[in-house]
Amino acid sequence: MVDIKDQKINIFYIEDNLGDVELLKKAFEIAGIDISLTTAKDGDIALKMLNREAGFSDLEDPDIILLDLNLPKKDGSELLKEIKANSELKHLPILIYTSSKSARDITESYYNYANGYVVKPSDKQSLEKTANTIVNFWAKSTRLS
Amino acid sequence: MPEIGFDNHIKKAFDLLPNLIWSSDEEVNCLFVNQCWCEFTGVTLEDSLGKGWQKSFHAEDIQKIESILKTHDKSNDEVEFRVQKSDGSFAWMTNKLSKKDGIIIGILTDISSMIEKQKAVEEGVQRTKDFLKSVIEGIPDPIFVKDEKHRWVEGNKAFFEILNMTREEVLYKSDYDFFSKEEADIFWEMDNAVFESGEVLDNFETLTHNGEKKTFYTRKVMATDPDGKRILVGAIRDITELEKIKERLERAVEELTESNEDLERFAYVASHDLQEPLRMIINFTGLLEDSYADRLDETAKKYIAFASDSAKRMESLVDDLLEYARFNESVEHKVRVNCNEIINYVLKNLYEPMQATSASITIKGKLPNLVSANPVRISRVFQNIIGNAIKYHKPNEKPEIEISCTEQEGFWQFRVSDNGIGIDKEYHERIFVPFKRLHTNEEYSGTGIGLAICKKIAESKGGKIWVESEVGSGSTFVFTIPRIAGDELV
Numbered sequence: 001m002v003d004i005k006d007q008k009i010n011i012f013y014i015e016d017n018l019g020d021v022e023l024l025k026k027a028f029e030i031a032g033i034d035i036s037l038t039t040a041k042d043g044d045i046a047l048k049m050l051n052r053e054a055g056f057s058d059l060e061d062p063d064i065i066l067l068d069l070n071l072p073k074k075d076g077s078e079l080l081k082e083i084k085a086n087s088e089l090k091h092l093p094i095l096i097y098t099s100s101k102s103a104r105d106i107t108e109s110y111y112n113y114a115n116g117y118v119v120k121p122s123d124k125q126s127l128e129k130t131a132n133t134i135v136n137f138w139a140k141s142t143r144l145s
Numbered sequence: 146m147p148e149i150g151f152d153n154h155i156k157k158a159f160d161l162l163p164n165l166i167w168s169s170d171e172e173v174n175c176l177f178v179n180q181c182w183c184e185f186t187g188v189t190l191e192d193s194l195g196k197g198w199q200k201s202f203h204a205e206d207i208q209k210i211e212s213i214l215k216t217h218d219k220s221n222d223e224v225e226f227r228v229q230k231s232d233g234s235f236a237w238m239t240n241k242l243s244k245k246d247g248i249i250i251g252i253l254t255d256i257s258s259m260i261e262k263q264k265a266v267e268e269g270v271q272r273t274k275d276f277l278k279s280v281i282e283g284i285p286d287p288i289f290v291k292d293e294k295h296r297w298v299e300g301n302k303a304f305f306e307i308l309n310m311t312r313e314e315v316l317y318k319s320d321y322d323f324f325s326k327e328e329a330d331i332f333w334e335m336d337n338a339v340f341e342s343g344e345v346l347d348n349f350e351t352l353t354h355n356g357e358k359k360t361f362y363t364r365k366v367m368a369t370d371p372d373g374k375r376i377l378v379g380a381i382r383d384i385t386e387l388e389k390i391k392e393r394l395e396r397a398v399e400e401l402t403e404s405n406e407d408l409e410r411f412a413y414v415a416s417h418d419l420q421e422p423l424r425m426i427i428n429f430t431g432l433l434e435d436s437y438a439d440r441l442d443e444t445a446k447k448y449i450a451f452a453s454d455s456a457k458r459m460e461s462l463v464d465d466l467l468e469y470a471r472f473n474e475s476v477e478h479k480v481r482v483n484c485n486e487i488i489n490y491v492l493k494n495l496y497e498p499m500q501a502t503s504a505s506i507t508i509k510g511k512l513p514n515l516v517s518a519n520p521v522r523i524s525r526v527f528q529n530i531i532g533n534a535i536k537y538h539k540p541n542e543k544p545e546i547e548i549s550c551t552e553q554e555g556f557w558q559f560r561v562s563d564n565g566i567g568i569d570k571e572y573h574e575r576i577f578v579p580f581k582r583l584h585t586n587e588e589y590s591g592t593g594i595g596l597a598i599c600k601k602i603a604e605s606k607g608g609k610i611w612v613e614s615e616v617g618s619g620s621t622f623v624f625t626i627p628r629i630a631g632d633e634l635v
Contacts, residue, residue, distance in 0.1 A: 017425070019428075019429065023425075026432065070418075099420050100417060100420075101467075102467075103471075121424075122424055123428065124435060127428070
C-alpha cells in the first residue's frame with residue numbers, strides 16, 4: 001500500500017483562470033499538502049502537452065488531471081472525450097473540477113468516462129476540504145491500480 | 146228466392162249489421178237497403194226503393210254505377226263511389242259486390258276517413274321533405290348526392306355555387322365532365338372505396354379553386370335512396386381559413402417555445418458564467434480578511450466586509466436564478482411519497498430557524514400519499530412556504546404554523562397558515578414574481594425567488610398557488626395539485 005504522506009502528488013490542472021490556479025495552490029497550502037503542479041490554460045495546449053508534442057517531451061505522467069469544463073477553444077467536455085478515446089492517455093484519472101452544479105454537466109461528465117467530479121470551493125472554509133477530497137481520491141485510485 | 150235477392154230472415158240479419166248493404170237489379174233499381182244505409186243517408190227504405198236511392202249518389206258517379214251494375218259479371222268485386230250522408234256531405238265508400246241471377250248485392254265500407262288519413266300522411270311527408278330540403282339548402286357547406294354511376298343526382302345551393310354552375314348544368318353529369326382526368330380518377334376511386342366498404346371516408350385536399358389555393362375537407366358516406374338504390378352523400382367544408390389559423394397558431398407556439406427556451410438558456414448561461422467571477426471575489430476577499438488581518442486598519446476591513454457581503458448576496462441571487470432557469474432540466478420518475486414524510490424532511494432542513502424562533506408546526510387532519518414525479522419539488526414548495534412563515538413572524542411572537550389538506554374536485558388542496566406579519570392585498574400577486582421583494586435585506590434577508598419557484602412547481606404539475614392574507618393577521622398559502630390515480634388519504 002502506498003503511504004500518501006510520503007508521496008508528492010503530481011497534479012496537471014487544465015484551467016484558464018489564474019485566480020483558480022492560485023486558489024488551488026492556497027487550498028493545498030492550507031491543508032498542508034505538498035504538491036507538484038503543472039497547468040495548461042486551454043484544451044489545445046493541454047492535449048499537446050499530454051501527447052508530448054514539441055516542447056513538452058519531458059512532461060511526466062500526472063497522478064491526477066484536474067479539468068475545468070469552461071475552457072477557451074476546446075472546452076473541458078470535448079477534451080475529456082478526446083483523452084478517454086486515446087489509448088495512450090485514457091488510463092490517466094481525470095477529475096472534473098468546475099463551479100457547475102448542474103445535473104446535466106455531472107451526468108454528461110460521467111457518461112464521458114470522467115473518474116470523478118468535484119465542485120470548486122465557493123468560500124475559504126471549503127478550500128481545505130476540497131484539497132483533502134482531491135488527495136483522498138488520488139489515494140483511493142492509487143490503491144486500486 | 147224473393148226478388149230482392151234474399152229472404153226476410155237474411156234481411157233482418159242485414160239490418161243488424163254495422164255496414165251499409167243494398168241490393169239492386171242491373172237497371173240501378175233499388176230492391177233493398179238495410180237499416181244502416183237508411184241511418185247513414187237519412188233516406189228511408191221506402192224512399193230508396195226503385196230509382197229513389199239514386200239521389201244518395203254523387204251526380205258524377207251515377208254513370209259509373211250504372212255501367213258497373215250492367216257489366217258486372219264476377220261474383221265478387223270491388224268498386225268505389227260516393228254516398229251522400231244525412232248531413233249532405235259525401236263519403237267515399239268501397240263496395241264489395243256479389244251478383245247472381247241479375248241481382249246485385251253490395252256491402253259498403255266508409256273509406257273517406259282512411260283517405261283523409263292517407264292524405265294527411267302524404268302532406269306530412271311532403272312537409273318533412275320540404276323542411277329537410279330547406280335545411281339542406283340553407284347549410285353553408287356544399288352537400289351533394291351521387292348515384293352508383295358516379296353521377297350527381299342532387300345537391301344543395303352551396304354545392305352548385307362552389308362549382309360555379311347551375312343545378313341543370315351539373316345534375317346527371319360526373320366528375321369527368323368538370324375535372325381533369327387525373328382529378329376525376331381520384332374522386333372515382335374514393336367513391337368506389339365508399340361503395341365497396343360502406344364506411345365513412347374523410348378526405349383533406351388542397352386545390353386551386355377560382356385562382357385561389359383552398360383546402361377542403363370532404364366526408365363521403367354511403368346511403369340508400371327512397372327506391373332502395375345505393376347512393377353516396379358527400380359534404381364538403383372549406384377549411385382554408387381554419388388551416389391558416391392553425392398554421393399561425395402552430396408557428397406562434399413554436400416561436401414562443403423557442404423564445405422561452407432561449408430565455409432559459411440565457412438565464413442559465415448568464416448565471417453560470419456570473420458564478421465564476423463571484424467565486425473569485427468571495428474567495429479572495431476571504432483570503433484578504435484572513436491573511437492580512439494584522440496589516441489592515443478598521444476602515445479597510447469594513448470595506449472588505451461590504452464587498453464580501455455583497456458578493457455573497459449576489460451569489461445566492463445567482464444560485465436561485467440558476468435553480469429557476471434549470472427547472473426543466475431534471476428527469477422525472479414517478480414514486481409514491483407520503484406527505485408527512487415530506488414535511489418531516491422539510492422540518493429537518495428548517496431546524497435552525499425553527500429553533501431560533503421557537504416555531505411550532507401542527508399538521509391538522511390527514512395528509513395524502515402522493516404518486517409524484519419528483520417529490521423533491523413538492524418538498525421545495527413546503528420548505529419555501531414554511532420557511533417564509535418562520536421568517537416573517539411578528540416581532541416578539543412565536544411562529545405558529547398549521548398545515549392541512551382537503552380533497553377538492555380532482556385536486557388536493559394544501560393550506561399552510563401562519564400567525565405572521567401578513568401581506569397587503571396589493572402584493573398578493575406580486576410576491577410570486579421572480580426577484581420581487583417586499584422588504585429590504587436589512588429587515589428580512591432573501592432573494593425573492595422562493596415563491597416564484599413554488600408557483601413554477603405548482604403550475605408545472607397542473608395546479609395553482611395563491612395567498613389569503615391581510616396585514617397583521619397572518620397568511621395562508623394555498624396550493625393545489627391534481628389528484629392522480631394511486632393518490633390516497635392515509
